[in-house]
Amino acid sequence: MNLGAVALWQNPHRVAYFDDFFFYGTEAPSVNTPEGSEVEVEPEPGLNMTFDTVDEGGTTTVETSDMAPGGGPGGLEFQGTYYDINTTCVYDGPVTICLSYDDTGMTQQEEESLVLMHWVTADQVWVDITLLPVDTVKNTICGVTDSLSVFALATLPVFEGFLPPINMPPAQTSVFKQKSTIPVKFRLLDAATGAPMPDVEATIWGEIVTEGTPGGVNEPFYSTQPDGGNTFRYDPDSGQYIFNLSTKQLAPGVVYRIHADIMGGLMDRWVDVALR
Numbered sequence: 387m388n389l390g391a392v393a394l395w396q397n398p399h400r401v402a403y404f405d406d407f408f409f410y411g412t413e414a415p416s417v418n419t420p421e422g423s424e425v426e427v428e429p430e431p432g433l434n435m436t437f438d439t440v441d442e443g444g445t446t447t448v449e450t451s452d453m454a455p456g457g458g459p460g461g462l463e464f465q466g467t468y469y470d471i472n473t474t475c476v477y478d479g480p481v482t483i484c485l486s487y488d489d490t491g492m493t494q495q496e497e498e499s500l501v502l503m504h505w506v507t508a509d510q511v512w513v514d515i516t517l518l519p520v521d522t523v524k525n526t527i528c529g530v531t532d533s534l535s536v537f538a539l540a541t542l543p544v545f546e547g548f549l550p551p552i553n554m555p556p557a558q559t560s561v562f563k564q565k566s567t568i569p570v571k572f573r574l575l576d577a578a579t580g581a582p583m584p585d586v587e588a589t590i591w592g593e594i595v596t597e598g599t600p601g602g603v604n605e606p607f608y609s610t611q612p613d614g615g616n617t618f619r620y621d622p623d624s625g626q627y628i629f630n631l632s633t634k635q636l637a638p639g640v641v642y643r644i645h646a647d648i649m650g651g652l653m654d655r656w657v658d659v660a661l662r
Contacts, residue, residue, distance in 0.1 A: 417443045417444060417445055418445055418446055419437065419440055419443055419444050419445065419446045419473060419475040419477075420440065420443040421440050421441065421442060421443045422439075422440055423438070423439050423440075424436060424437075424438070425437040425439075425440045427446050429446045429447055429448045429471070430448040430450070430469070432485065432486035433448060433469060433471075433483070433484070433485055433486075434483075434484045435471070435481055435482065435483050435484075436481065436482040437475070437477045437479075437481050438477070438478065438479030438480050438481065439477060439478045439479045440475050440476070440477050440478075441476045441477065441478055442475060442476035443475055444473055444474030444475030444476070445473065445474050445475070446471070446472070446473040446474075446475065447471075447472055447473070448469055448470065448471050448472075449469075449470045449472075450467055450468065450469055450470075451467075451468045451470065452466055452467065452468070453468065454468055454538070455468070455505045455507075455535075455536050456505060456510055456511075456512070458503070458512050458540065459512070459587060459649040459650050459652060460585055460586050460587060460649065461542075461543050461574065461583055461585075461586035461587075461648070461649050462503075462512070462540050462541075462542065462649060462652065463540060463541045463577075463578075464503075464538050464539070464540045465487070465538065465539040465540060465541070467538065467539070468536050468537070468538045469485070469536065469537045469538065470535065470536045471483070471534045471535070471536075471537060472534060473534060480530050480531065480532055481530070481531050481532070481534065482517075482528060482529070482530050483502065483515075483528065483529050483530075483531060483537060484526055484527070484528040484529075485502060485526070485527055485528075485537070485539060486524075486525055486526055487500070487525050487526075487527060487539055488525070489522070489525050492578075493577065493578060493580075494522070495544050495575075495577045495580075496541055496577040496578050497520060497522045498519075498520060498522065498577075499541050499542045499543070499544055499577040500516075500520050500527050500539055500540070500541055500542075501514045501516045501527075501539070501540050501541070501542055501652075502514070502515055502516045502527050502528065502529035502537060502538075502539060503515070503537065503538050503539070503540050504529065504531050504533075504535065504536075504537055505535050505536040505537070505538075506533070506535070507535045507536075512540075512652075514529075514652050515529035515530055515531050516528075516529050517529055517530060527539065541577050541578070542577070542649075542652065542653060543574040543575060543576065543577065543583050543586065543648075543653075544574065544575040544576075544577050544580075545572065545574060545648070545653060545655050546572060546573045546574070546575060547572065547655075547657075548570065548571065548572050548644075548646075548655075548657045549571040549572060549573070549626065550571075551568075551569060551605045551606070551608070552568070552569075552570065552571075552644075552657055552659060553657075554657060555657075558601070558604065559600075559601070559641070559658050559659065559660055560604065560605050560659050560660070561600050561601055561602060561603050561604050561605060561659070561660040561661070561662055562603065562605045562607075562608070562633065562659060562660070562661055562662070563603050563605075563607050563661070563662060564633055564634075564636065564637075564638035564661040564662060565633060565634050566607045566608045566609065566633055567608045567609060567610045567611070567612045567630050567631065567632055567633070568608065568630070568631040568633060568644075568659060569608060569610060569628065569629075569630055569631075570590060570618075570628070570629045570630070570631050570644060570646070571626045571627065571628050571629075572626065572627055572646060572655070573625055573626050573627070574586055574627065574648070582625030584620050584622060584625075585620065586620075586627075586648060586649060587617075587648070587649055587650060588617070588618040588627050588646055588647065588648045588649075589616045589617050589618065589646075589647045590616050590617075590618060590629045590631065590644065590645065590646060590647075591616060591644075591645050591647065592631075592642050592643060592644050592645065593642070593643050593645070594640055594641070594642060594643075595640075595641040595642065595643050595658055600639060600640070600641055600660030600661065600662055601660070602662065603662045608630075610630045611630065612630045612631065612632035613628075613629050613630045613631070616629075617629075618646065627646075631644070633661055636661055637661070638661045638662055639661065639662065640660065640661055641658055641659070641660045642658070642659055642660070642661070643656050643657070643658050644656060644657055644658075644659060
């Protein structure tokens with residue numbers, strides 16, 4: 387209890403009597419985040435935090451809401467509860483946050499597609515901070531952050547993998563003839579229903595892989611009209627995202643890593659191909 391100073395005085399020319407005194411104070415805030423290393427806190431049932439280092443103790447609190455602080459990218463399905471975490475302590479280093487979730491009615495794919503998202507106030511964006519894998523036995527998901535604000539559980543689409551003519555591991559790497567066009571294709575499925583998901587932002591980019599030497603050409607020569615820009619288009623008939631990649635400007639005898647950045651980079655999926 388915090389008590390203010392109390393002053394009593396008496397007029398010297400008068401007689402005064404004092405009997406009952408009342409002290410008023412304000413409740414001192416509890417400190418649930420003490421100084422130290424690897425400080426564990428549970429500010430909300432089912433929400434556990436571990437501060438790497440706390441330099442000055444304070445109070446860590448959580449407010450829950452069903453209102454998102456900002457819109458997420460298309461294809462990201464939030465679970466409905468948003469956790470606004472604040473602390474008065476002075477801390478240094480990362481903070482690990484673990485949330486328990488209810489898997490009632492969830493499919494296995496839905497659980498495995500869970501991510502822990504952090505609303506970065508300064509940039510006004512959602513960032514995936516998930517530590518994989520999700521513990522689908524204890525129904526716990528964890529993530530690491532350097533700052534505190536709003537956190538929420540969300541479900542990513544299921545990426546089925548790149549489709550033929552591109553081979554996915556453990557199959558042999560696809561080797562194309564240089565100057566051919568490579569049809570880069572994949573599908574995204576709703577984790578809850580398994581239905582194809584249209585209208586999700588996806589862009590393509592590539593990099594040279596220094597390791598490995600291409601084998602002989604094992605894919606047909608493709609001369610399909612290449613796509614311009616870097617955005618995958620969605621084909622509703624096949625439920626596929628497609629980008630016809632021209633290799634005219636790429637060097638033969640090189641292994642390339644093709645990336646599909648999905649939902650603004652929240653999902654980065656890649657596969658290696660080679661040119662001869």
